[in-house]
Each structure stands twice: as structure tokens, then as C-alpha cells.
Amino acid sequence: MNAILLVIPSSTYRTKAFMDAAGRLGVTILVASDHRQAMASLVPDTTLALNFRKPEVIKEKIVPYFERNPFLTAIGVDDQSAHVAAQINEHLGLPGIPATATAAARNKFRMREKLQTGGVRVPKFDLQSIQSPQSNVNYPCVLKPIFLSASRGVTRANNQQEFMEAFAELKALIETPEVTARAHAGEAASILVEDYIDGVEVAIEGILTDGEFKSLAIFDKPDPLTGPHFVETIYVTPSRLPAYVQRELIHETKKAALALGIDNGPVHAELRVNEQGAWVIEIAARSIGGLCSKVLRFTEDLMLEDLILRQAIGVDISTVQRERQAAAVMMIPIPAAGTLTTVEGVEAAKAIEGVEDVIITIPNGQDVLPMPFGGRYLGFIFARSDMPEDAEEAIREAHQTLSITIERQQ
Numbered sequence: 410m411n412a413i414l415l416v417i418p419s420s421t422y423r424t425k426a427f428m429d430a431a432g433r434l435g436v437t438i439l440v441a442s443d444h445r446q447a448m449a450s451l452v453p454d455t456t457l458a459l460n461f462r463k464p465e466v467i468k469e470k471i472v473p474y475f476e477r478n479p480f481l482t483a484i485g486v487d488d489q490s491a492h493v494a495a496q497i498n499e500h501l502g503l504p505g506i507p508a509t510a511t512a513a514a515r516n517k518f519r520m521r522e523k524l525q526t527g528g529v530r531v532p533k534f535d536l537q538s539i540q541s542p543q544s545n546v547n548y549p550c551v552l553k554p555i556f557l558s559a560s561r562g563v564t565r566a567n568n569q570q571e572f573m574e575a576f577a578e579l580k581a582l583i584e585t586p587e588v589t590a591r592a593h594a595g596e597a598a599s600i601l602v603e604d605y606i607d608g609v610e611v612a613i614e615g616i617l618t619d620g621e622f623k624s625l626a627i628f629d630k631p632d633p634l635t636g637p638h639f640v641e642t643i644y645v646t647p648s649r650l651p652a653y654v655q656r657e658l659i660h661e662t663k664k665a666a667l668a669l670g671i672d673n674g675p676v677h678a679e680l681r682v683n684e685q686g687a688w689v690i691e692i693a694a695r696s697i698g699g700l701c702s703k704v705l706r707f708t709e710d711l712m713l714e715d716l717i718l719r720q721a722i723g724v725d726i727s728t729v730q731r732e733r734q735a736a737a738v739m740m741i742p743i744p745a746a747g748t749l750t751t752v753e754g755v756e757a758a759k760a761i762e763g764v765e766d767v768i769i770t771i772p773n774g775q776d777v778l779p780m781p782f783g784g785r786y787l788g789f790i791f792a793r794s795d796m797p798e799d800a801e802e803a804i805r806e807a808h809q810t811l812s813i814t815i816e817r818q819q
Contacts, residue, residue, distance in 0.1 A: 411435070411436050412436060412437040412438070412478065412479070412480040413431065413436055413437070413439070413483070413484060413718060413721065413722065414439045414440075414441055414457075414480045414482070414483040414497065415438050415439065415440050415441070415483075415484055415486070416442075416459075416484065416485045416486070416490040416493050416494040416497065417440060417441070417442050417485075417486055418442065418461075418486075419442055419443055419444040421486050421487065421490075422700045422770065423702065423714070424440070426702060426712065426713075427714045427718070429712075429714070430712060430717075430718050433711075434719060434724075436718065436722065439456070439457070439478055439480055440456045440457070441457040441493070441497070442457075442458060443458070443460070443461045444458060457471075459471075459493065461489055461490065461493050464496055467496055467497065468496070471501065472500065475501055482498055482503045482504055482721050482722065483495075483497040483498050484505075484717065484718070485695060486695065487558075488511075488514065488515035488558055488693060488695060489515065491506065491511045491514075491515075491694050491695040492512055492515060492694075494506075494511075495507060495511040496508050504721075505673070506670075506673065506674040506694050507670050509670055510669045510671045513670075514669055514692060514693050514695075515556065515693075516593075516596065517553055517554075517555040517556075517691070518555045518599070518601050520669070520691070520692065521534045521601070521603070523668055523669050524665055524668050526668065527664065528664070529661065529664050529665045529668050529689050530685075530686060530687065530688050531603075531688065531689055532604040532605070532688065532690075533547065533603060533604045534601060535601075535602050536555075536599045536600075536602075537576075537599060537600050538598065538599060539580050539584075539598055539599055540598075542576040542600075544572050544573060546572065547604050548566065548567055548568055549566065549567045549604075549636070550565070550602055550603065550604060550605055551563060551564070551566075551602070551603050551604070551605050551636075551639075552564050552565075552566060552572070552575050552576060552600055552601070552602055553600065553601040553602075553603070554579065554582070554588075554601075555599060555600070555601050556591060556592050557588070557591065559641070559698065559784070560639045560641060560780065560781055561582075561780065562582050562583070562781055563781055564578065564636070564637055564781070565605055565635070565636025565637045565639075566637075567636075571637070575637070576600065578782075579600055580600070583597050583600075584597070587784075605636070606688045606690070607635075607683055608681040608682050608683030608688070609650070609681065610630045610680070610681045610690070611627055611629055611648060611650070611658060611679075611681075611682070612627075612628040612630065612644060612679050612680075612697070613626070613627050613628070613659065613662045613676075613677070613679075613680065614628070614676075614677055614696065615662060615663075615675070615678070616674065616676070616716060616717065617663075617666055617672055617673055617674060617676065618673060618726070618727070619672060620667065620672040622659065622663035622666065623726065623727065624659045624662075625705065625707075625713070625731060626646045626647070626705055627646060627647065627655055627658060627659070628644035628646045628648065629644070629645045629646070629648050629650070629797070630643065630644060630645075631643055631645060638780070640779075640780040642739055642740055642741075642742055643739045643740075643801060643805075644701065644704065645735070645736075645797045645801045646704070646731070646735065646797065647731070647735060648797075649797055650682070654682055654687075657682070657686060657687045658680055658682060658687050660687075661680060661686075661687040661688075662676070662678045662680065662692070665678060665689045665692045666678075669694065671694055673720070674694065674717075674720070675694075675696040675717050676692055676693065676694060676695075677693045677695060677697045677698070678692040679691040679692075696713055696714075696717060697713070699740065699786070700768060700770070700789045701738050701789065702714065703738070703766070704736045704738040704791055705731065706732045706736070707730060707731055707732060708728075708729055709729070711729060716729060734793045734794065735793065735794050735795065735796055735797040735799070736791070736793045736800055737791070737792045737800035737803070737804045738790065738804070739789065739804045739805075739807075739808055740786040740789060741769075741787040741788045741789065741790060741808065741811070742779065742780060742786065742787065743771075743777045743778065743779045743780065743785070743786065743787050743815075744813055744815065745777075745779060746777065746779060746783075746815075746818060747776070747816050747817040747818045748774065748775070748776050748815065748816045749772075749773055749774065749775050749777050749813075749815055751773060751813075751814045752769050752773070752788075752811060752812070752813050753811070754810045754811045754812045755769065755811065757810045758790065758807035758810040758811055759807075761807050763792045763800060763802075764790065764791070764792045764803050764804070764807045765792055766790075766791045767790050767791075767811075768788050768790075768791075769787060770785070770787070770789070771785060776818075777815060787813065790807045790808060791804075792807070
């Protein structure tokens with residue numbers, strides 16, 4: 410059967426994008442999720458509900474499912490589902506990213522260890538017990554939960570007092586039931602503390618085929634990310650950094666991917682660059698998250714999901730290039746804690762020259778919490794233009810056009 414198993418959390422935005430890409434490629438998408446899919450009754454035995462946190466159950470269920478519904482490989486869309494997909498591929502002897510690599514990529518401490526062993530330039534780091542912080546660290550430093558993504562909880566401390574305050578805040582976040590439930594064995598017991606690296610920050614989207622790294626995009630992050638928190642907002646591509654700097658960033662990303670053990674599949678990396686060179690801050694064994702993949706378009710009218718599926722089944726993507734137009738995306742920040750009442754001005758924002766779409770992903774009436782302690786963005790704004798600075802300007806103007814009303818909690 411010419412099929413791919415898409416492993417998805419129930420909260421993902423990307424199912425349709427992968428379904429559309431599969432249709433263009435002429436392959437069938439089977440779905441494994443952490444919840445039973447609504448369409449399961451309409452297409453019996455093509456969807457599979459799995460407990461992502463129990464490897465023994467995954468192995469028990471996947472073998473008989475595969476016998477009934479053979480597929481070429483399994484693919485995940487976020488850190489957790491990418492790891493489940495890797496476990497499935499290993500159980501069945503199918504190609505894909507090794508489970509050791511996906512496990513390390515989703516645990517910031519293990520990631521740091523592997524990158525350091527592989528000779529990748531990383532900040533000096535230490536793992537501290539959540540119950541007994543040790544403030545004898547280099548300042549400024551950065552504190553991180555080892556198992557969360559999207560810069561959630563990441564905080565800079567410039568001195569001992571700020572360190573102790575940040576540690577207490579982070580401990581409280583990790584101990585909330587919703588966050589604790591995301592942790593695997595022992596992950597909620599420690600906090601990663603590492604040196605703060607000054608410099609320009611970028612994100613790199615890429616894909617590896619037999620150890621060869623193909624850079625799909627370098628995203629500039631034009632908003633300063635100096636702390637105390639590091640909430641990402643705007644990505645702009647192509648990068649405006651000098652070509653020699655871009656080459657170094659790509660080289661270091663490839664080095665980091667190989668150090669983790671990834672030689673086939675997508676990666677998303679965050680790096681900083683300064684006079685000492687490129688530093689790898691994070692690298693994930695998956696593509697860019699949320700709806701952000703919509704910002705990327707390639708020759709032959711392909712999207713990022715097209716490239717991921719094609720590479721996974723052995724289709725050559727070496728000649729595919731990103732479109733000529735510049736593109737930008739804003740992950741719309743939540744301005745305050747409370748209950749979202751209204752978001753007005755969406756149509757006016759869409760009418761701004763260069764703006765391609767404005768998507769609000771949180772319905773009115775839901776409780777919201779700003780980053781870095783919340784786990785969601787309000788939505789996304791997309792723009793395209795001939796020049797990256799024009800795409801960035803369109804994004805900013807569109808954001809200013811929105812009127813967001815949040816009823817503050819008493």
C-alpha cells in the first residue's frame with residue numbers, strides 16, 4: 410500500500426496541510442493520534458488511537474495495525490508525535506529518524522549533552538534540582554524547563570536575586586497539573602541553567618537526506634530577544650544576514666543534526682550568532698510548529714509538507730527551492746491573562762497590502778495566558794512581498810490594526 414502514517418496530537422493545526430500534500434503526491438494518509446479521530450467511524454480501521462506516553466502499548470497496537478494497513482513510514486508533527494513516529498518505525502523496521510535522536514531532541518539537557526559531545530558550539534549548561542537551586546552560576550544565565558517548547562518558561566537572570574525569583578516562577582509553572590502532565594519520567598524534577606549567549610537570533614528550517622543537509626529557509630527574528638523572557642513573534646525570510654554568516658549557520662545546523670543522530674528527515678533549529686560564531690540554542694527533530702509552515706512556499710507550488718512527505722518516501726527534492734518572494738509570519742502574542750472576549754479588525758488587517766492571511770486560532774470565550782507561561786499564541790499573520798523589510802512592515806501594520814479585548818480575571 411502506497412501510504413504514510415501521520416502521527417498527530419489531537420491539538421495540531423497541520424492535518425489538512427499534510428492531507429493536501431499527500432493528495433498532490435498520490436499517497437494515502439493513515440492517522441495515529443492520542444485521541445480517537447472523529448472520522449474513525451466513517452473510514453473504519455484506517456485511524457489508530459495510541460497512548461503516546463506508553464511505548465509498550467504503541468508496540469502492541471502498531472504491529473497488528475500495520476499488518477492490516479501497511480505503510481512506508483511514520484511521520485510526526487511535534488516533539489512528542491515525532492518521537493512516537495520514530496518508535497513505530499523502529500518497531501516495524503521502517504526508515505525514519507532514530508528514536509534516540511527524537512528522545513534527545515525533546516529533552517533540552519540530553520540535547521545539550523549530545524551536541525557538546527558532537528563538537529557543536531553550545532552554551533555552558535548545568536542541570537539543577539527543582540527542589541534545591543544552586544545560584545553559583547555565571548551571570549547572565551538562562552533558565553529553562555527541559556521538556557517544554559516555544560520558549561515556554563524560558564527566563565533570563567542577571568544576578569542572584571533574579572535567579573532565585575526566576576527559579577521560583579519556573580518551579581511553580583512546572584508543578585501546575587497541565588504542565589506536569591507533559592513531562593516524562595524525571596523531566597519535571599530539574600531545570601536547565603545555561604549561559605546567556607548574546608547575539609542575533611535566527612531560526613533555520615531544513616531537511617536531511619542520507620546525511621546531506623538542505624536548507625529550506627533561514628528566518629530572521631527582527632524583534633530583540635534579550636530577556637527577561639524570549640517570546641518569539643515575527644519570522645522573516647530570506648535572511649538579511651551576510652552570505653558568509655548564513656553559510657556558517659547552515660553548517661552548524663547540519664553538524665547539530667548529525668550529532669543528534671538525524672541523517673534523514675526534517676529539523677527546525679534556533680541559533681544565535683556573534684563574534685565567536687554560530688551557537689545552537691535548540692534543535693528539534695521535526696519541522697516548524699503550528700501554522701507557521703504556511704509561510705513557506707517552494708518551486709512547483711509545493712509547501713513544506715510536500716517536501717517532508719516526498720523526502721520520507723525517497724522522492725528527490727534536491728532541486729526544489731524556496732519561492733523568490735520574501736515572506737513573514739507573526740505568532741500573535743496574547744497581551745494579558747483573562748478571558749478572550751473579541752478580536753476585531755481582522756478583515757481590515759487582511760486588506761493591508763502584502764498581508765496574505767490573518768488566522769485567529771483561539772475562540773472567543775476561552776481563558777488565555779500570555780507567553781512565556783502560557784502555551785499558545787492568539788493566532789498567526791502571514792505576509793509576502795518582494796523585499797523582506799516590506800513583508801515585515803505589513804505584518805506589523807496588520808498587528809496594529811487588530812483590537813484584542815480580554816476580560817481580566819479578578
